[in-house]
Each structure stands twice: as structure tokens, then as C-alpha cells.
Amino acid sequence: MVSRRFGMMAAAVMVLGLGGCWQQGPTQKGLYTLDKTKRILIWVDPDPAVTPPAGWTTNVAEDLAQDLFKYQALDRVVSQAQLTELKKDQERFGTLGIADVARETGADVVLYVRVVTLNITSSSDEALTQGSAQVLVKVIDSSGKRLWPPEELEGTEVSASVLPEYTEKQDKTEVASMLRVDLVRDIGRLFHAWQKNESTIRRPK
Numbered sequence: 114m115v116s117r118r119f120g121m122m123a124a125a126v127m128v129l130g131l132g133g134c135w136q137q138g139p140t141q142k143g144l145y146t147l148d149k150t151k152r153i154l155i156w157v158d159p160d161p162a163v164t165p166p167a168g169w170t171t172n173v174a175e176d177l178a179q180d181l182f183k184y185q186a187l188d189r190v191v192s193q194a195q196l197t198e199l200k201k202d203q204e205r206f207g208t209l210g211i212a213d214v215a216r217e218t219g220a221d222v223v224l225y226v227r228v229v230t231l232n233i234t235s236s237s238d239e240a241l242t243q244g245s246a247q248v249l250v251k252v253i254d255s256s257g258k259r260l261w262p263p264e265e266l267e268g269t270e271v272s273a274s275v276l277p278e279y280t281e282k283q284d285k286t287e288v289a290s291m292l293r294v295d296l297v298r299d300i301g302r303l304f305h306a307w308q309k310n311e312s313t314i315r316r317p318k
Contacts (some may be wrong), residue, residue: 147181150189153191169293187305251266
């Protein structure tokens with residue numbers, strides 16, 4: 114009789130867990146609150162030595178905007194099309210600082226994501242593919258004032274990695290997407306609250 118009761122209790126616990134009743138974890142606060150009255154440009158800017166796949170930086174910026182909208186961390190965002198248009202004159206664009214880009218695109222604030230490293234590699238026989246990325250994040254207004262983090266810090270570091278897997282299961286394009294998803298999730302968490310055991314499943318597009 115005792116063992117039967119234990120079995121019934123264990124089954125009940127399992128059902129509750131699968132139903133999501135115990136999925137809530139402690140809430141983690143974001144590190145910085147964006148001013149929702151300001152027009153914000155998200156600029157994902159690779160270092161000169163970094164060569165992202167075509168469209169990758171724009172996709173990161175657009176996905177990050179969607180994430181911040183979802184968690185009500187911002188209301189007004191400057192279109193990536195305005196940044197793309199500004200970049201057409203590469204010679205002039207190369208002379209602009211972050212505050213200059215803010216003013217040129219009509220932004221009050223720039224959420225600046227500097228891509229320090231982005232490595233997507235395959236083994237010598239092309240059987241395995243893996244990847245890693247590191248970015249530094251900071252927030253600057255159109256006057257050039259650093260809003261976050263403090264000036265003595267180069268930026269807040271966010272990194273992502275994809276472990277080696279057979280290329281037939283994850284090629285370089287998919288690895289780039291997986292890195293993008295992870296970076297967007299973790300950059301977003303700098304600016305909004307999230308549940309500590311919230312799902313971290315990658316859903317690359």
C-alpha cells in the first residue's frame with residue numbers, strides 16, 4: 114500500500130512538472146532600463162577583422178528590436194533601413210562616430226553592439242562545424258554621452274558558442290543563426306527582466 118501511494122505521488126509530481134506549474138524560477142532584473150520615450154537605434158557593428166555572413170548584423174539588430182518590444186523594454190526604434198542608407202557612402206560613414214550616426218539617423222540613443230569576434234569553423238575534413246561569438250554592448254546618446262555601462266568599461270560583454278556537431282546536422286549557415294539567437298536572447302536580458310530558468314532553446318530562422 115505504501116509503495117502504491119508513493120507511485121501515485123510521483124506520478125502527480127511528474128504531471129505537475131510537465132504541465133509547467135513548477136517552471137517559474139526567480140525573476141532576474143535587467144542591468145539597465147532604456148528610456149522608452151527616446152528613439153533608439155540598434156547598431157550591430159563588426160570590428161574590421163570580423164566578417165559576418167551577409168545580412169547577419171542587420172538580422173541581429175532586427176531580432177533584438179523584436180525581443181525588446183516583446184518584453185516592453187522599448188517603444189520607439191529607428192529602422193535599420195536608415196542605417197543601411199547611411200552606410201552607402203562608406204568613405205563618409207567611416208568618419209562618423211556613434212553620436213554622429215545617432216544624429217544622422219534621427220536617433221536619440223544608440224544601443225551599440227560591437228562584434229569583437231565571430232568564428233564559424235569546420236574541421237579539416239568538413240565533418241564537424243562549430244562557432245563562437247563575443248560582443249560588447251553599450252548605450253550612448255546623440256550628444257555622445259555614455260549612458261551605460263560606466264565610461265571606465267569598454268562595454269558589457271556577451272558571448273555565445275555552438276559546440277561541434279556533424280556538419281550534416283548543422284552547417285555554417287545554421288551555426289550563424291544559432292549564434293544570432295543566443296546573442297539576441299542574452300543581449301535582450303541586459304535590458305529587461307527574465308525568469309532564471311526561462312527556456313533557452315534555440316529557434317533559428
